[in-house]
Every structure is written in structure tokens, then in C-alpha cells.
Amino acid sequence: MSYDDVLDRYEPVLGLETHVELGTATKLFCGCSTVFGGEPNSQVCPVCLGLPGSLPVTNRAAIEFTIKIGLALHCDIAEWCRFARKNYFYPDMPKDYQVSQYDEPLCTDGYLDVALDGRTYRVEIERVHLEEDTGKTLHVGGDTGRIHGANHSLVDYNRAGIPLVEIVTRPIRGTGKHAAAVAKAYVSELRDVLRDLGVSDVRMEQGSLRADVNVSLMPPDADQLGTRTETKNVNSLRSVERAVRHEVERQAGVLDAGGRVVQETRHFHEDSGTTSPGRSKEEAQDYRYFPEPDLVPLAPPRELVEELRASLPEPPSVRRARFAETHGYTAVDMDQMTNAGVVDLVEATIDAGAPAAKAKGWWLGYLVGRAGELGLEVAELAITPAGVARISALEDEGSLTNKLARQVADAVLAGEGDVDAVIDAHGWRVAGEDELVAAVDAAIADAPDIAAKIREGNQGAVGPLVGAIMKATGGSADAKRARELILERLS
Numbered sequence: 001m002s003y004d005d006v007l008d009r010y011e012p013v014l015g016l017e018t019h020v021e022l023g024t025a026t027k028l029f030c031g032c033s034t035v036f037g038g039e040p041n042s043q044v045c046p047v048c049l050g051l052p053g054s055l056p057v058t059n060r061a062a063i064e065f066t067i068k069i070g071l072a073l074h075c076d077i078a079e080w081c082r083f084a085r086k087n088y089f090y091p092d093m094p095k096d097y098q099v100s101q102y103d104e105p106l107c108t109d110g111y112l113d114v115a116l117d118g119r120t121y122r123v124e125i126e127r128v129h130l131e132e133d134t135g136k137t138l139h140v141g142g143d144t145g146r147i148h149g150a151n152h153s154l155v156d157y158n159r160a161g162i163p164l165v166e167i168v169t170r171p172i173r174g175t176g177k178h179a180a181a182v183a184k185a186y187v188s189e190l191r192d193v194l195r196d197l198g199v200s201d202v203r204m205e206q207g208s209l210r211a212d213v214n215v216s217l218m219p220p221d222a223d224q225l226g227t228r229t230e231t232k233n234v235n236s237l238r239s240v241e242r243a244v245r246h247e248v249e250r251q252a253g254v255l256d257a258g259g260r261v262v263q264e265t266r267h268f269h270e271d272s273g274t275t276s277p278g279r280s281k282e283e284a285q286d287y288r289y290f291p292e293p294d295l296v297p298l299a300p301p302r303e304l305v306e307e308l309r310a311s312l313p314e315p316p317s318v319r320r321a322r323f324a325e326t327h328g329y330t331a332v333d334m335d336q337m338t339n340a341g342v343v344d345l346v347e348a349t350i351d352a353g354a355p356a357a358k359a360k361g362w363w364l365g366y367l368v369g370r371a372g373e374l375g376l377e378v379a380e381l382a383i384t385p386a387g388v389a390r391i392s393a394l395e396d397e398g399s400l401t402n403k404l405a406r407q408v409a410d411a412v413l414a415g416e417g418d419v420d421a422v423i424d425a426h427g428w429r430v431a432g433e434d435e436l437v438a439a440v441d442a443a444i445a446d447a448p449d450i451a452a453k454i455r456e457g458n459q460g461a462v463g464p465l466v467g468a469i470m471k472a473t474g475g476s477a478d479a480k481r482a483r484e485l486i487l488e489r490l491s
């Protein structure tokens, strides 16, 4: 069933829960390092292992980062709130509980505006709260890496206790066929906000930013929300969009067949773009939350909140508006670049010397498409803005044709080296005028019968000569100029 057909008949309702690992130097309640990629269980101590007699102390930087996020999302900052203990029995938390926030989050009732196709969608934020991240489990021996079928599991507590902020939206309605694109644009905008705040490295591929995507469908005459599913830990922007599309199509299939959508968590599969069932949520788990007795309540002074508010950077949307004005981009240009995630790349390309139209043209007109073909985020491509600016300059001065310029870009993307190294290695450059004249004369001398036809006025005979010249120059001739020269010589 196609996504567009489904959304002619159902209203999609989205909800996004985004987890952000904060970029503090140490964990939330102890002094252990938060550096990614350490030897398993090398960044642990009695506090984050929950050993008896140890006591947590809250990391001030983590609180300040969370308040900054709340302020950037236009939230109210609680005058007084507490951490809560969330009790559960998975081995990824050595304490058998996770310190989180429950009914007293630090930040509440905000919003983030998301621009898409000339429209602004206001996504309401219900809450922003702070909690400690869990450890990582690795299930060994099965085919899927999941616990089912495995013969043993390994656990790494390096991540346990790293400060994690959870940003929860209210149900997002009224997006219609743009639902999947709005979900992606929201996470993208949120990522830009967080990056500009300097509170996280927001690297989705390393899991420092990950989204749980809630989707439900409402028939047009319904007066309450449909049953939702929650696709967990979606870790790229492209996957956020695909997860929404897949759930919309899958749920419509269930509903159209007279079935019932099961409330459950689901896993997203990068390879197929589909989801599969995880834990059922039909019976809500009882985490027996209670206020964390080992920590003092949080009561951020109003002067601190105002100080942090005054320190906020210019929001990405405002920065983009200024950027558009400076470089003469239209609203449509900006939407396209924002949705493709290339505004910062285009800006850096302009800063490296490329004209605004060229910088946009390269990223939007070519590199975004290549990223899609390679299955990468555009920012992950192996070409730098400085490299794009260099190619653009060589094109402008006539050293590269458009075709050669793209070949150079492809070689850089393939990891062959930087722009100049690639051009030197392949000998890719436009043939100079002298070389071209020599090639034209040689081609004419080699094909006297074709030359005779052209002399008689048969311009259709020029093609084979141009082909011969391209061959002789290894494809580096400017075909248009070669044609001019042939006609000049034979008129």
C-alpha cells in the first residue's frame, strides 16, 4: 500500500522522543570519563557500578546544559524538581535502577518551529528531562545480534551514567503527507539547535543523538488518537523518515484488513527500511518510580537561569535567515538546503571562496544525490567544502568542464585524495588552445572525405571529427570549442 494513498484516508499522528548524550567531560553522578570508544568497562567506578556505600553527586555542567536546551526550546524551567529512581531488571544498569526524572522534569512546555516546503510546523515540546544513560549489552551467538537465539551476553558499563537528555514532543498533528518529512526536519532542526548550543556532539552514527519514533493513524471520523507504536533508537535522519513511512504503510495494512494495531515497541532495520515487533506495551510496566533519596533536589536559582538565557547563541532559524539575505538565497532555496541538511556545508563552501549560486548548485544539484546513492548523510561525504570551492574555481577559470568537474568530485568521494591530487593523478584538465588546434588539424588530415563533406556545407559531418578529437585528447577537449575550430578551418 503506498504512503500517499494511505494518507488520503488516515491522519498520521507523530510523537518523537529524542535522546541526546551530553558532551560533559564526566558522567552525571561520578567523575568517570565519558569519552566514546574506550576498552569495555574501563570507565567505571563504585558510583556508576552502584556498589554498596557509594553516593552520587550531580554534575553541575549537565544541569546547566539541560537548562540551556530547555531555554532554546522555549520551555519553562522548574524552580524546584527532583530526580526519581526508575526500577527495572535489565542487566544494562548495574544498580537495577536508573536515575531519571519522572513527574518533575527540569524543563516543560516548549516548542520548536520546523520549516518545510514554505510552511512552518510548530512542534510542541512536552518535557525535557535529564537522566543517566544505561550500559550496552552485546548478545553473542545468534544471527541477529538480539537476545533471542544468543547463547550468552556481554555487558559494557562505560556508557552507564553518561548524562542523557530526553526531549519529548506532544502528539504532532496536521502534517498529512508531510508527516515523514516533518519528523526528519524536526530531528534535523533539533540537532542544529543542540550543536549550536555546544551541549553535545550530536553524532547520530555513534548514538549520541537517537530518536524513538511514535506513529499512529486516525480515520478521518475518529474522535480519539489511534493506537501508536514506538520504533526505538532510530539513528540517522534518513532512517527517521523511513521509519515513519514504513509504520504508516504497515499500520494502514493492518487497519484496512480489519485488524488492530498492537501497542508495542518496534525495532528499525536499516537494511530493509522496515520495523519488526519488540516488547509489547499492552501491559504497562510498573517501574515503581520514587524520588531518588541519595540526591538533593534541584533548585536552579533564577539568576543562573537568566544568565544561561543571555548566553544562548542565535537560533539556527535566525542564523539561516541572515545567511539567506547575505547571499541572496530565496525562501525556496533555503527550504531546499535546510531539508537536504546542507546549509552549513554551503556556507563553508562560500567561506572557502565559491560564489553563492555555485556552492548551492554543487551541494543540492549533485552531492546530495551522490550521498543518497552511497547511503550516506551528506555531511559524511569524503569531500570538504574547501574541496568543492576548489573544483568550482577550476570550473570557472576553464580548467575543468562540468563533466570533468563531476569526475573529479567522484574521485574525491571515492577516497582517491584531494582535488588537486586527483586531477594530477588522472591528468584531468581541459586541453589548452594549442593542443586543441593541433588535435583539430590532425583529425581533419586523417579524414579527408569527411572534411570534404563539411567544406561542401554538410555540418552534420562535424560530429565524427569532434569524436576523434575527444579521443585524441583523452576526453579533455572542450567539445564546443573543437566544433568552432573545425568549422573555422573548413569554411
Ligand SMILES: [Zn+2]
Binding pocket: 027, 030, 031, 032, 043, 044, 045, 046, 047, 048, 049, 161
Ligand atoms: Zn563512575
